[in-house]
Amino acid sequence: MARLEHIAPEPHSRSATGGLCTRRERMVKQLILANLGESLEVTELARACALSRSHFSRAFKCSTGLSPQEWIRQQRIQRAKELIISSALSLTQISQECGFCDQAHFCHIFSRSEGVNPMTWRNHQLRVIAA
Template identity: 40%
Template sequence: MLLNAIEKPATAGHSLPPYLLELLGQARRSIEVDPGFTRRCLDEVSTLLGSADAIVIDRDIVEPQSVPEPTKFTKGGLAPWQLKRVRAYVEEELDGTILIEDLAIVAELSPGHFCRAFKASTGETPHGFIVSQRIRRAQRLMLDTNDTLSQIACACGLTDQAHLTRLFRRVLNETPLAWRRNWRTA
């Protein structure tokens, strides 16, 4: 049965983590049937956590915080300052071509060492990270603008709408047009 309203804990004796887990569970159960309710659940969780960027919507929105910022060194990984600089560089250059060699220069490492260290630190390849960032930006633009998918693809550093569609389908198992329609009507 689908819930029509967000249920808050009945008593003050409930601890916050179970309530958050319940909200996330309600969101997950309703994501395909009622995206609007899912958004309300996630907005409530966001409010409780104090950060809208901390929310992951199952498979429909790429996790914004996909690269963790380690507080200590990962053996064989990047130092926190290197990871921070690489993330900032990727965000700045997302609308253009990003080469591994350029990322390695930003991190002050050789390209081969950089790729191994990035994977050790984040669990994904630099290319995979860049693709997820491009898809995340495309999702934001699809929700926030009325630009065509072709324009959005170019703004995300992709060659054309077909390229966007291929990557989007690979990551989210859905076309950008279908995703946009689902989330715009919610």
């Protein structure tokens, strides 16, 4: 039995458990990350995976633990945090770069995610780095 486990190929598909197969998950995540600054529609992501919108949404959540919209939002916030720390861009520029419709929406989503507004978060991070 141990020998069979050793030579059995690694599973390439999570579809048996309801998730996206590894190839599709990697592809759609790369697509999202390459287009964070754009409007990303779940329907288009589903089409890229050759799945219906509802099947894609369920499979994506099963694979990642987050809905496609939540995962996109999380990635946008992460990218915004990188830009807040490493660039001199304004919040308006950062919000556009990360795909938020405007600065107010960005600040609202950021505050809800991080518990503080972007500039408070930035100042705290700079103090931590300087310490």
